[in-house]
Every structure is written in C-alpha cells, then in structure tokens.
Amino acid sequence: MKIKQWLTNSGQAIKEVYKAYGYWLVSIFFMIFIFMIHALLINYKLLFSVFSITLWLKLTVGLFSAMDPVSLIFLSIVAFFGSMVLSMSIFLVKRQLKGGFSAGGTGILVGLIAPACPSCALGLFGVIGIGGFLTTLPFKGLEFGIVGVIILLASLVYLSNKITTQVCIIKKKRKRIFRMR
Numbered sequence: 001m002k003i004k005q006w007l008t009n010s011g012q013a014i015k016e017v018y019k020a021y022g023y024w025l026v027s028i029f030f031m032i033f034i035f036m037i038h039a040l041l042i043n044y045k046l047l048f049s050v051f052s053i054t055l056w057l058k059l060t061v062g063l064f065s066a067m068d069p070v071s072l073i074f075l076s077i078v079a080f081f082g083s084m085v086l087s088m089s090i091f092l093v094k095r096q097l098k099g100g101f102s103a104g105g106t107g108i109l110v111g112l113i114a115p116a117c118p119s120c121a122l123g124l125f126g127v128i129g130i131g132g133f134l135t136t137l138p139f140k141g142l143e144f145g146i147v148g149v150i151i152l153l154a155s156l157v158y159l160s161n162k163i164t165t166q167v168c169i170i171k172k173k174r175k176r177i178f179r180m181r
Contacts, residue, residue: 006157013160014084017091026090027083034079036060074145081152088159095163 017023039060040047047056064072 006160009164010156010160013088013163016163017088023087023091027087030083030086031079034082035063035075038075039063070142071145074142074149077149078145078152081149081156085152085155085159088156088163092159092162 036056039062040056042063043059047059063075067075
C-alpha cells in the first residue's frame with residue numbers, strides 16, 4: 001500500500017512542478033550539462049591540453065557512440081532523475097521562500113549542493129586515480145550506477161512527499177500590551 005501512495009504522491013508532485021515551463025527548461029539544460037561534464041571528465045587530458053568549446057561539444061556528442069550501451073543507459077537514467085531532483089528542489093526552495101517557511105529551506109539548499117550524478121563521480125574517480133579499483137569489482141563499477149539510481153529514486157520520493165504534503169498556515173497572535181495604572 002505504501003508503494004501505491006509513493007507513486008501517487010510522485011505523480012502529483014511531478015504534475016505540480018512541471019506545470020511551469022521553466023522547470024522543463026531547467027531539467028533539459030541540466031541533463032545536457034550532465035552529459036557535458038561526463039565528456040569533460042572522461043577526456044580531461046585532451047581538453048586541458050587543447051581546450052576549445054567545439055572540441056568539448058564534439059566529445060559530448062561522441063559519447064553516444066563511444067560508450068557501451070549499459071553505461072549510456074545508466075548515464076541517461078541518472079541525468080533524467082537528477083534533473084527531476086534539481087527541478088523539484090528548486091520548486092521547494094521557491095515555495096518555502098514565498099511562504100516564509102525557513103525551517104526546511106536550509107536542508108533543501110544543502111541537498112542542492114550534493115552531487116546528483118554518480119557517473120560524474122565515477123569519472124572523477126578516474127581523474128584522481130581510483131579508476132583501476134573499479135575494474136576489480138564484479139560488474140566493473142556498474143554497482144555505483146545502480147546505487148546512484150536507487151538514491152535518486154529515494155530523493156524523488158522524498159521530495160514528492162514534501163511537495164504534496166498539505167500544511168496549515170499558522171496565524172501569528174497579536175501581542176497584548178498591558179498598561180500599568
């Protein structure tokens with residue numbers, strides 16, 4: 001029964017967030033950004049030696065033919081869910097700032113800083129020299145992609161519950177001023 005409720009809340013939250021076209025644009029640009037960062041991390045030596053925007057864009061487009069299909073699928077899933085998490089987080093921050101609810105705003109802002117792309121983190125592992133460790137794992141590092149997708153799904157469920165939860169507006173009491181006679 002909880003799974004059905006989670007799916008219902010997620011559907012309602014996605015409908016509420018993506019009513020505004022701005023969140024569609026944020027999601028699309030963030031997905032493109034994830035692919036571009038992945039291309040940068042994989043080809044960092046080449047890009048740092050001869051950097052140009054056209055080379056970076058060509059390497060990004062080349063990802064689709066150079067990557068194995070499983071990695072490309074996981075990168076696409078992570079980019080899709082990561083963009084949804086970003087859009088939902090921005091939606092929550094705007095709603096809390098507009099409503100004056102500052103208690104949970106700090107947690108959401110910290111959540112925005114956390115990385116949403118385990119594939120980018122894997123590329124970063126290669127930059128710092130941990131890439132060889134991944135080859136010793138049974139699925140050659142695919143485990144991190146699976147864990148990343150599970151974490152992103154949990155984030156989506158959590159954010160969906162925060163978006164769909166109805167709260168009551170508490171009215172402030174007037175201060176009574178007592179006059180001394």
